[in-house]
Amino acid sequence: MSLRRVLGLGRALGRRSYCSKSPLPPDFVEALRAVVGTPNVSTAMAVREQHGHDESMHVCAPPDAVVWPHAVGQVQELAALCYRYRVPMVPFGTGTGLEGGVNAVQGGVCFDLSRMDAIMELSLEDFSVSVEPGVTRKALNSYLRGTGLWFPVDPGADASLCGMAATGASGTNAVRYGTMRPNVLNLRVVLPDGRLLHTAGAGRQPRWAGGFGLGAGCTSTRSLAQHRKRAAGYDLTSLFVGSEGTLGFLTMATLRLHPLPEASAATATAFPTVQAAVDCTVQVLQAAVPVARIEFLDEVMAGACGRFSNMELPVAPTLLLELHGSRHSLAEQQQQTEDIVRLNGGSSLVWAEELKEREHLWAMRHRAWYAALALRPGCQGYSTDVCVPISRLPDVVVETKRDLQDSGLTGPMVGHVGDGNFHCILVFDTQDENEAQRVHAFTKRLGRRALAAGGTCTGEHGVGLGKRALLLEELGQEGLDTLRSIKAALDPHNLMNPGKVL
Amino acid sequence: MAPLKVRGVKRVIDFAVKVRVAPGGRGVQEQGVKHSMNPFCEIALEEAVRLREKGDAAEVIAVSVGTRQSQETLRTALAVGADRAVLVEVPEGGGAAPGPREVAAALRKVVERERPHVVLLGKQAIDDDCNQTGQILAALLGWPQATCISHLSLDPSAHSALLHREVDGGWERLRLRLPALLTADLRLNQPRYATLPNIMKAKKKPLELLPLAELLGTPPPPPRLRVLSLEEPPGRQGGQRVENVAALLERLAAAGRI
Numbered sequence: 123m124s125l126r127r128v129l130g131l132g133r134a135l136g137r138r139s140y141c142s143k144s145p146l147p148p149d150f151v152e153a154l155r156a157v158v159g160t161p162n163v164s165t166a167m168a169v170r171e172q173h174g175h176d177e178s179m180h181v182c183a184p185p186d187a188v189v190w191p192h193a194v195g196q197v198q199e200l201a202a203l204c205y206r207y208r209v210p211m212v213p214f215g216t217g218t219g220l221e222g223g224v225n226a227v228q229g230g231v232c233f234d235l236s237r238m239d240a241i242m243e244l245s246l247e248d249f250s251v252s253v254e255p256g257v258t259r260k261a262l263n264s265y266l267r268g269t270g271l272w273f274p275v276d277p278g279a280d281a282s283l284c285g286m287a288a289t290g291a292s293g294t295n296a297v298r299y300g301t302m303r304p305n306v307l308n309l310r311v312v313l314p315d316g317r318l319l320h321t322a323g324a325g326r327q328p329r330w331a332g333g334f335g336l337g338a339g340c341t342s343t344r345s346l347a348q349h350r351k352r353a354a355g356y357d358l359t360s361l362f363v364g365s366e367g368t369l370g371f372l373t374m375a376t377l378r379l380h381p382l383p384e385a386s387a388a389t390a391t392a393f394p395t396v397q398a399a400v401d402c403t404v405q406v407l408q409a410a411v412p413v414a415r416i417e418f419l420d421e422v423m424a425g426a427c428g429r430f431s432n433m434e435l436p437v438a439p440t441l442l443l444e445l446h447g448s449r450h451s452l453a454e455q456q457q458q459t460e461d462i463v464r465l466n467g468g469s470s471l472v473w474a475e476e477l478k479e480r481e482h483l484w485a486m487r488h489r490a491w492y493a494a495l496a497l498r499p500g501c502q503g504y505s506t507d508v509c510v511p512i513s514r515l516p517d518v519v520v521e522t523k524r525d526l527q528d529s530g531l532t533g534p535m536v537g538h539v540g541d542g543n544f545h546c547i548l549v550f551d552t553q554d555e556n557e558a559q560r561v562h563a564f565t566k567r568l569g570r571r572a573l574a575a576g577g578t579c580t581g582e583h584g585v586g587l588g589k590r591a592l593l594l595e596e597l598g599q600e601g602l603d604t605l606r607s608i609k610a611a612l613d614p615h616n617l618m619n620p621g622k623v624l
Numbered sequence: 625m626a627p628l629k630v631r632g633v634k635r636v637i638d639f640a641v642k643v644r645v646a647p648g649g650r651g652v653q654e655q656g657v658k659h660s661m662n663p664f665c666e667i668a669l670e671e672a673v674r675l676r677e678k679g680d681a682a683e684v685i686a687v688s689v690g691t692r693q694s695q696e697t698l699r700t701a702l703a704v705g706a707d708r709a710v711l712v713e714v715p716e717g718g719g720a721a722p723g724p725r726e727v728a729a730a731l732r733k734v735v736e737r738e739r740p741h742v743v744l745l746g747k748q749a750i751d752d753d754c755n756q757t758g759q760i761l762a763a764l765l766g767w768p769q770a771t772c773i774s775h776l777s778l779d780p781s782a783h784s785a786l787l788h789r790e791v792d793g794g795w796e797r798l799r800l801r802l803p804a805l806l807t808a809d810l811r812l813n814q815p816r817y818a819t820l821p822n823i824m825k826a827k828k829k830p831l832e833l834l835p836l837a838e839l840l841g842t843p844p845p846p847p848r849l850r851v852l853s854l855e856e857p858p859g860r861q862g863g864q865r866v867e868n869v870a871a872l873l874e875r876l877a878a879a880g881r882i
Contacts, residue, residue: 261640265638267660267818268703268817269818269823270817270820270822270823271820272817384819384822448821477814478813481814
């Protein structure tokens, strides 16, 4: 499995490594310069290394050149050029991925799309906006302040929105507002040969059926499966969401916006056991409380986060919850939640309603990755990302916890339990072969456990470099063959981000 | 009796926009560029609304001195929680925009009309960075002033305000007699976002348009400052690599830097 290869390379060459392939022909690099101008092409080693890794621990694989197109026309020309010369192409947004999606394992040209940063076609009545890859989610929400709308998908990092579409990202708000998939209405894609494709047609934002809560009294938004009302052909938009740069460049995404909640309240509550915390989650969801965020931290994670962010958090399995609604519905939700928490032995709730306090609480949660790494300075981190049906969540979490303890690994758990998705952040010394073996075995067992429970090996991070073997187990041979046929149809020479997903 | 508040807001180019010098070299490109409320004004507005929610203030009035487009900024102010808005309208294209002196003179007239107990402004606007309007206005009114405040609490029964100011050496704690003028600094609070129901309610709240000349009673005096030219800083040049410290010193000496 790729994790083993990653660890092997990591040991021999340190975190940075070169892939020795033939360098790009000089006339090709000249041709790149002719399209975007000399300052927007770089073959400097430092620049290439910077573009050869993301936030994961996959070994850095620098591309042979980095280009910065400023307009979609340039992306098309560059892609056509690379296609002609059969040079691999790797899209790059903010480099905040967790699965090695931008590592240029076969070299080639990295397309850094961050200079294309227009926000266009904002429609306040239709609740939609179109953004280019350089726009990050925080930049969009800052642009939208004053309109009463926001884009709720929140994976923690300030990632490029098109990058989030490419990896099918999710985050803490998914339980109520959905992941990227239902929130992307249209994509402007540059195909590997340079052709331009609008997945839902040029300039269209498919309208959707069903009401969304205007912050006031929405009760059934749990099933936020509002379908885009569109029956015209295969759903190309969904195909490209989560394609991880292997089918084309996402140069513009039309996103669905949501009304800002009128009132919000957040809280943290500690439980005597992991089982109690997870049971509480399941019950809150079954009671149809339209919880906006519900996050689980095991006692190791709670301790680490508390220490890292200087907050007083009891070292016990903890749930962090946030509720959105109108003032009346919020009070109702708070009451329901308190009852369920009490039933499961949770500590009494203190609600944070001020923006500053709520942000403080969630920032603490978002720093979980760094808090985990701080438990063992000098070690690397690897995050698992399984997702299982809610009904199986309590068993899977408890069993995973036991497995962690039996294997003697440091693996604080944190998760979007509202979606059945949780992460073990395994912190280990890559140089310690024994430990690395145990980590490897553990992640394999966890992946299989999730698949056996009817879940998926990757809920939101994507397949990238590390989970390709598990993908076969999850989809089966027919599934994988179908994926390969689609890939071959759109990218016959396997130039788009080769080595990922398939 | 709970005090009245007057809040000054200014419409400026949004902080996230990359500003470019306009052709002609006398100003920056404003056409088609996103504008929003000055961030320090947002903070001051938030503080005023919180005081009203706490019961320390009876009414929050948002005031702006600018062209008719400033109405959008005032509507946002109403959506965030102001009760009423007043736009002192300056004709468009009438030469340079009003500077701190002119704005303070106009605000003074509004204050004399409304008789508030507290005037809250942002400490400075992010387009001109003057940090003068509040101070000039306080002088014109003869009121006590505290600028760059980072914490505020009112004591209506004692007709005073207790506040912290951020100064170079730390914090200064002051007690001011009301009526007083205050300008808000960054850490005073975190402003809320306007929600859709409030934006819709704001459309019905009163927004008064008052031409500047009418307010002053006389034609406004010509501005006392004239921008001679505006240039972008020179672009970044490529760097050079040297092999070692000796070579670096040699290069610096050759360039006459040492």
